[in-house]
Each structure stands twice: as C-alpha cells, then as structure tokens.
Amino acid sequence: MAAVDIEKLGRIFTKEGDGSVAVTALDNINLHIEDKEFVCLVGPSGCGKTTLLRIIAGLDFPTSGSVSLDGKPVEGPDPERGMVFQEYSLFPWLRISDNIGFGLEMKGYSREDKKKIVDEYLDLVNLEGFGMSYPHELSGGMRQRVAIARALANDPKVLLMDEPFGALDAQTRNMMQRELLEIWEKTRKTIIFVTHSVDEAVFLADRIVVLSPRPGRIKDIIDVNLPRIRERTDPDFANLRRHVLSHMEETQI
Amino acid sequence: MTGILYKKHKKFLLPAAAVVAAIVVWQLIAEFMVGDPFILPSFTDVVDAFFKVAFGPKGTLFRDIYKSLIHFAMGIGASLLVGIPLGIAMGWFRDFDLAINPIIEIIRPIPPLAWIPFAIIWFGLTDASAGFIIFVGAVFPILINTYTGFRNVPKVFIEAGKVLGCTGDLSLIRRVAFPSSLPSIISGVRISMGIGWMCLVGAEIFGAGGGKYGLGKNLWTYYNLHQMPSVVVYMLVLGMIGLTIDMIFRYFVKKHGLGWWEENV
Structure with a gap:
C-alpha cells in the first residue's frame, strides 16, 4: 500500500528575521492519492507545485495541515x-x-x-x-x-518526481516519458510527478491536479481516461490538453 | 625526413633547445660581461659546486634535503590535521563558523615568518620550530579551501542524500559533503605545499630547525662563506624539489580516482 493524504495543507514563507513579509505558497490543499496511482501536478511557475512535492518528500515543512503516507504522518525525508x-x-x-x-x-x-x-x-x-x-x-x-x-x-512506496525531464531536449523527453511508463507498469509504484508541461501531464497521468498561483490552491482535478500508450495526435488527447490548458490560462493574470 | 622527426619530437625538442640556449647565454654573460663568480656564478661554476656539495667530503646536500623534507612533512602534516577538520566544522556548522571566524581572520594575515621568534621560543632549535612556521603558512589555504568546498556543496546533493536515507551530520559529511568538497580541498593542499616550501627556506635561514642541516640553513651558510656557486646549487635544488613534490602530488591525485573531478574544473 502507498496512499498519500494531504489535509488542509498550507505553507507560508516568511523572510528570515522579518515575520511581516510573508508569501503564501500553498493554501488549503486537500488531496488523496491512491496506491499505484500516477498523479501529475501542473501549474504555472510560482504556483507552489514543487513546494508541495518537497513537503511530501519531507524536505520542506507545512505551516499548517499535514501529509501522511498510509496514515503515518510525514516528518522528514525517508527512503520510503x-x-x-x-x-x-x-x-x-x-x-x-x-x-x-x-x-x-x-x-x-x-x-x-x-x-x-x-x-x-x-x-x-x-x-x-x-x-x-x-x-x-x-x-x-x-x-x-x-x-x-x-x-x-x-x-520506496512513492516515487516523487520534480520536473525530471525539464532539462532534456524534446526528443529525449518523449522517449523518457515512454520509458517511465514502462517502468511504472513494471514496478507499480505510486508516482507524483511535477511538471509545467500540460502535454507531458496528459501523456503520463491517471489524474492531473491543476494548481493556481499566489496563493497556490488546487484549481481543478482532471481524470485522464485515455488508454496508454497515448497518441499525441489523437483528437481525444488534443481535446484533453486544450481542456487542461484552458484551466491553467484562467489562473494566469 | 628531418621534418617528420622534428614534428614528432617538437614537444620535447623546443623546450630542450630553449633550456640549452638559456644556459649558453647565462654562461656567456657570467664569463665575459660580469666576470665575477661572486656577483654571478657561471653555469660551469655551478656544476662544479654541485659536485662538491653533493659528493665532496664537506658536502651535505643530501643530508640537507632529508632534513628539509622532515621539516616540510611535519608542517604539512600538522596543517592537514588541523586545517581539514577545522574547515569541515566551520563549513558545516554555521554557529561554529560565526564564533571562530573572527579569530581566524585576525591570525590569518600575519605573515608566517613573523612567527619565527615565538617558534624558536616555544619549540627551541628543533625540527618542530621549522615545522611550526611551515604549518602557519600552510594551514590557512587548506582551512579556507575546505571551508569553501563545504559551503559550496550543491544543496541538491545534500537533499538527495537525505532522501536516500543518509541522515545525521556525520554521515552526510562523510558520504556527501566531504567527497563533494574534495576537489576544493585538494587544490587547497596544493597551494599549501607551495607556500609551505617557501616558508621552509625562510624559517631555516632565520635559524629555526634542528641541527646543522637543512637546505635553507646551508644556503645561508654558503652565502656567509661567500660561496655563491653553491648558493645557486641550493636555489636550483629547492626549486626542483618544489616542482617534484607538486608533480608527485598531481600524479597521486590523478591515479586515485579523482577522474570525475577533472571534467568539472
């Protein structure tokens, strides 16, 4: 089992030595991730998606709310x-x-x-x-x-991925996405994958969580019911991508 | 045919020719323009002197080399033992750094040779007094480079280590921060050895060191005896040993698995 529960999670960054300057990176995040699920967190830069992933990893800490893995609260980095x-x-x-x-x-x-x-x-x-x-x-x-x-x-029970293919060229990136899906099929890990590429999210995820920036909130959660391996040229793929993109654009000012 | 040969051995021939030319010019100037071995000993004077100080009945060159290497090893050894742990502690523990840093910054700018009086008072005319001066010169580059290496460990390495189950200061230092800082530490050691070798000569000339041997010590003796060709021999030997130490060190570093680092420099 490897289910992740995020409850009423908030993260406020305060400037060191000066409590008055605060940025709300995450606000009231509630999310349940199933065992063996592949979830993508997408959103424009500054929406707190990496912060959320780092909190799940135990490398950063929430200022309110909690993260738990199989009911056990996350208190720091762990090989699981x-x-x-x-x-x-x-x-x-x-x-x-x-x-x-x-x-x-x-x-x-x-x-x-x-x-x-x-x-x-x-x-x-x-x-x-x-x-x-x-x-x-x-x-x-x-x-x-x-x-x-x-x-x-x-x-590990969960594999957390923070834009792992962000620095790769487009061709390598597509190849890596296919390979990751193969690895996921074989190992059946729960994967939480952060990306700013809607295309990547639609190609990979069971569910796409769209975050809005400043403060980072969950804007929408979209199920992807297309069979894998997904074809980028498929009309359903394109429609879904457009749908997710429209959600993201609403969030941008 | 000769053209091919030249091209093949160019890397050796050109520097060799330059050295030979420099020696010829040196000899001509010393012999025909200066004409006084006290002001400028000629090449042949120096070769003569070399055989005397190395193999002559009164020659002490090899014992001097041995003694100086002892001084050097003591100083460098001590500076490694102090500089690396102190640098690690300062680089890793922020509060320790804040507390210790002012003390370091007050002591660091004092030229090593200014410590000679106290070196002699504290350690007497022993190997340790010369070793101490070398230590003072060598410890700071090692300390600073270890410190810098530790401050510059990429955050992602530390986080990757933590996520992989490497937690606690000691294991993170040993498994992640130290190897990551090693290139910086090694270049600190290299700088230190250069400085240490310079300090050695100064320390020995000013009387630090045990017994009557030492390259710096007897370079000064020959000066007092006005045997300038022997002084030149000692100068050249000092230079060549310094170079050899650096070459051995670099070879050692290359040989022992720091190949990963060269790409990143």
Whole structure:
C-alpha cells in the first residue's frame, strides 16, 4: 500500500528575521492519492507545485495541515519516499553502480545483495554495461534514468518526481516519458510527478491536479481516461490538453 | 625526413633547445660581461659546486634535503590535521563558523615568518620550530579551501542524500559533503605545499630547525662563506624539489580516482 493524504495543507514563507513579509505558497490543499496511482501536478511557475512535492518528500515543512503516507504522518525525508530532482543530482564522485546502490549502502545491505539489486535496476532503466561509468560520462537523459534507478533501488512506496525531464531536449523527453511508463507498469509504484508541461501531464497521468498561483490552491482535478500508450495526435488527447490548458490560462493574470 | 622527426619530437625538442640556449647565454654573460663568480656564478661554476656539495667530503646536500623534507612533512602534516577538520566544522556548522571566524581572520594575515621568534621560543632549535612556521603558512589555504568546498556543496546533493536515507551530520559529511568538497580541498593542499616550501627556506635561514642541516640553513651558510656557486646549487635544488613534490602530488591525485573531478574544473 502507498496512499498519500494531504489535509488542509498550507505553507507560508516568511523572510528570515522579518515575520511581516510573508508569501503564501500553498493554501488549503486537500488531496488523496491512491496506491499505484500516477498523479501529475501542473501549474504555472510560482504556483507552489514543487513546494508541495518537497513537503511530501519531507524536505520542506507545512505551516499548517499535514501529509501522511498510509496514515503515518510525514516528518522528514525517508527512503520510503524516493525523489528524482530536476537538476542533475547524481553524486559525481561515485560510479553509476555506486550511485544506484547508495541507498542500499545506507541500509547496510551486503555487497552481494547490493550488486544484485543494482544490476536489476540498471537493467530496468536500460543501462546495462554503464555500471562502472561516472555520471559525467553519461548524457542528460541517461543521468536522469540513473536518478530514477537510484530512487527505485530503495524500493520506496512513492516515487516523487520534480520536473525530471525539464532539462532534456524534446526528443529525449518523449522517449523518457515512454520509458517511465514502462517502468511504472513494471514496478507499480505510486508516482507524483511535477511538471509545467500540460502535454507531458496528459501523456503520463491517471489524474492531473491543476494548481493556481499566489496563493497556490488546487484549481481543478482532471481524470485522464485515455488508454496508454497515448497518441499525441489523437483528437481525444488534443481535446484533453486544450481542456487542461484552458484551466491553467484562467489562473494566469 | 628531418621534418617528420622534428614534428614528432617538437614537444620535447623546443623546450630542450630553449633550456640549452638559456644556459649558453647565462654562461656567456657570467664569463665575459660580469666576470665575477661572486656577483654571478657561471653555469660551469655551478656544476662544479654541485659536485662538491653533493659528493665532496664537506658536502651535505643530501643530508640537507632529508632534513628539509622532515621539516616540510611535519608542517604539512600538522596543517592537514588541523586545517581539514577545522574547515569541515566551520563549513558545516554555521554557529561554529560565526564564533571562530573572527579569530581566524585576525591570525590569518600575519605573515608566517613573523612567527619565527615565538617558534624558536616555544619549540627551541628543533625540527618542530621549522615545522611550526611551515604549518602557519600552510594551514590557512587548506582551512579556507575546505571551508569553501563545504559551503559550496550543491544543496541538491545534500537533499538527495537525505532522501536516500543518509541522515545525521556525520554521515552526510562523510558520504556527501566531504567527497563533494574534495576537489576544493585538494587544490587547497596544493597551494599549501607551495607556500609551505617557501616558508621552509625562510624559517631555516632565520635559524629555526634542528641541527646543522637543512637546505635553507646551508644556503645561508654558503652565502656567509661567500660561496655563491653553491648558493645557486641550493636555489636550483629547492626549486626542483618544489616542482617534484607538486608533480608527485598531481600524479597521486590523478591515479586515485579523482577522474570525475577533472571534467568539472
């Protein structure tokens, strides 16, 4: 099981040393995410979608309300909630296999067990044979695949992804989206995916959560009932994209 | 044919030719324009002196090298032991940094050689007194670079570490912040070794150091004896050892898995 509950969550940023200057990044967010669900958070920049994801990860804290995973409140970072960052976050001093095995090392796995799991995940992200390479020897798309493998190797309940393909070119990005869906099919993780690309959200998600900016509120939640793999040229796809976009545009001033 | 040979060995031939030319010019100037080995010893004077100080009955060159390397190792060793942990603590714990920083900033601008009187009073005419001066010169670049490395650890590395189950200051320092700072620390050590080697000569000339050996110490002895060709020998040896230390260090760094870093510099 891996259901995420967000209740009456709010986050107000105050300037350090000066309580008076406050920005409401998130306001009264209520969201229930099912086990094995693929949810995309979309919204214009500044709508707090990354902040929401970071709070779920335990890297940031709400000023009101709560997040819980299977009924257990989130109180800080934990390997049960894996994260893939927007920037390249692989440790450049570690080989690819040691990057993927980092979480297992922290858990105290034996060398043999670690190697077995690392190989399995190298295989999953189609990077067999790159275990001994260093991150700087890999392309951007390959690095993000390693980042996904590194997060999954810990066998988290939820995979949190913060615009993981934002820095990639369009072609690589489309390829990565397909691969992510394959990985999701195989591993059946709950995925919460932040993006500002409506196209990406419609291609990937079971449900799209549209956030409005300043203060960040849930504007709408849209179910995507199209069969996968979705075809971008399909009229239903285009209609849905237009629908989501219209919601987003209303929120922009 | 000769053209091909030239192209092939250009990288070696050009510098070699330049060195030979410089030696010839040096010899000509010393011999025919200056004509006084006290003012400017010629190349051949220096070669002569080299054999005397190295292999002659009164020559102490190798014992001097040995002694100076001991001083150097003591100073650099101490500066690593102090500079790296202190830099880590200052870079990682904000409050510690705030408290300690003013003290560091007061001591840091004092030129290392100004410590010589106290080095001799505290440690006497021992290896430790010379080592102390080298330590004072070398510790700050190591400290500052360790500190800077730690302050500049990308936030995403720390967060990635935390999400992967690496929590607590000690494991984050050991697993994430330290390796991430290593390039900065290493370049600090390199700068320190250069400065330390300079301080060594000053410290020994001013009497710090144990016994009667040491490159700086006997460079000064030969000056007092007005044996300027021997002084030049010591100068060149000091330069060459400094260069060798740096080369060995760079080779070591390259060999021991810092390949990932070169791409990022």
